[in-house]
Amino acid sequence: MRGFALAAALLLASPGAALAEMTPEPVALLQGLDKITARISQFSAAVGTPVRFGTLSIRVRDCEKNPPEEPPESAAFVEIDEMRPGEDTAKRLFSGWMFASSPALSALEHPVYDVNLLDCKATSGSPRAASGSAAAKDAR
Numbered sequence: 650m651r652g653f654a655l656a657a658a659l660l661l662a663s664p665g666a667a668l669a670e671m672t673p674e675p676v677a678l679l680q681g682l683d684k685i686t687a688r689i690s691q692f693s694a695a696v697g698t699p700v701r702f703g704t705l706s707i708r709v710r711d712c713e714k715n716p717p718e719e720p721p722e723s724a725a726f727v728e729i730d731e732m733r734p735g736e737d738t739a740k741r742l743f744s745g746w747m748f749a750s751s752p753a754l755s756a757l758e759h760p761v762y763d764v765n766l767l768d769c770k771a772t773s774g775s776p777r778a779a780s781g782s783a784a785a786k787d788a789r
Contacts, residue, residue: 671722672713672714673713674712674769676694676769677709677712677727678692678767679693679709679765682762683761684761684762684763685761694709695709696711696712697710703762704732704733704761704762705759706729708727708729709725709727712724714769714770723748723749723767724748725746725769726745727743727745727746727764728741728743747765749766
């Protein structure tokens, strides 16, 4: 009972910490591993624009980052399809959220490739959106 009261007091003392909003960012920084060649590649993917990594087509649908005053975390909703040579249709391999701090939480399961989220970032030269601002919410 004492532990419950302490936890409740801590939650009431810092209500904003549990409800912090993430800031949408226009670019995801991804890392790909080709398991055959052991080659690691870092590449950027703009939200909504597909990028290629080997036979994979990767499309980031949303990329969000914690504000600077919060613990660092980036999350992206990613769709990964495989386009094999000679085939007309893509096969969906992964669709879901990836988290930079926990790459194994929801990972692509593929015999040749690994893809992880490293960070969400603003495009070079563009200002960061303020946390919780109406402009950032409208940009989605």
